[in-house]
Amino acid sequence: MQLGYSFCPNDTFIFYALSHGKIATPAPVTEVLEDVETLNVWAMEGRLPLTKISYAAYGRLREHYVALRSGGALGRGVGPLLVARNPLDNLRGKRIAIPGRHTTAFLLLSLRDEGFIPLEMRYDRIMPAVQAGEVDAGLIIHESRFTYPRYGLVKVFDLGEWWEGETGLPLPLGAILARRDLGEPTIRALDRAVRESLEYAHAHPEETVAYIKQHALEMEDEVIWAHIRTYVNEFSLDVGEEGERAVNELFKRAEERGLLPRQPQPAFLI
Structure with a gap:
């Protein structure tokens, strides 16, 4: 199963264990690393079964994808x-x-x-x-x-x-999406695997360093770990009720302005 995510330290930190066979998954996972806009475009085509994506792009794709509760990027002090x-x-x-x-x-x-x-x-x-x-x-x-x-x-x-x-809400930036045609049991297993991958990284941060530096555009340790501390937080483990409200508020404001189409599907796994 292909999993798409970016070169950025927060993603390579989160998915190190998953992409290196440290975590049990419903099927073997093959990493596909690309910049976020390429992943957004690919998701519009339904190319990858599991992928990191911008919430703005996800606002157009809820019919075909659902966001996992783990692995995303939300928070305070994380804005563009x-x-x-x-x-x-x-x-x-x-x-x-x-x-x-x-x-x-x-x-x-x-x-x-x-x-x-x-x-x-x-x-x-x-x-x-x-x-x-x-x-x-x-x-x-x-x-x-x-x-x-x-x-x-x-x-x-x-x-x-x-x-x-x-x-007054945290800022939603990116989510991990699973294609709905994978079926609910597989999607829930993938959600658990992503959470376990992040837990593994927190428990073994030294293991992740070489992989992170292999792909990072900025190689300085200070920049890499500042990036991880900023973008990997409690919302990465589980989006939670506040995170869901933030995502729904972003979609609501964008839909009211005509920047995103209205879609009835819930954003996250229930």
């Missing part, structure tokens, strides 16, 4: 940042580099602002593009939140702070 060479008063008419039209980062920016010109780039190209003046600002995710000052960039605003101020 808008960065630029200099402070910006407003975004109207500005060229903004975004990490993909199906990312939660772009959905949040669209909920907050309008009138900007989005230009899609792979997430690791955004800061160099802003630094070089190819765009007016960039919407950054993943490790970039810790490294943007190295590029001489300043934070324009934090979309996580905006979301938390608007809703």
Whole structure:
């Protein structure tokens, strides 16, 4: 069974045990590592049975996929940042580099602002593009939140702070989805396996290091573990009631604005 997730330390930390045969699974798991927007597009095609995905993309896919309760990325202090060479008063008419039209980062920016010109780039190209003046600002995710000052960039605003101020809820970023055609028993077994994989990583963090560094774009230990501490938290073990409310609120606001289609299916395993 193919499992898609990103190169980022939080994903390689969570899925180390699962992808290395440390955890019992309903079928052997083969890792497929790609950037999050590629995984979003593949999910639109139904390509992978089990995959990490942006919540913004999941808002279009509930008929065919269901989110597992474990393995996702939600939390406080985890928001995408808008960065630029200099402070910006407003975004109207500005060229903004975004990490993909199906990312939660772009959905949040669209909920907050309008009138900007989005230009899609792979997430690791955004800061160099802003630094070089190819765009007016960039919407950054993943490790970039810790490294943007190295590029001489300043934070324009934090979309996580905006979301938390608007809703009082944690910010939903990404989920682990299982295709509904796998059947409920298999999906529940996969949910348990993802949770056990994360528990294994917490119990044996030293085992995960080589695998994380094999794929990380930023190799410094300080950046890697800051990333993991930020994005791997109690919501990663189980989304919980508060996490579910946050996801439903994101979908509700986006549907009301016409940014996502209305879909009746529940977002998570009951």
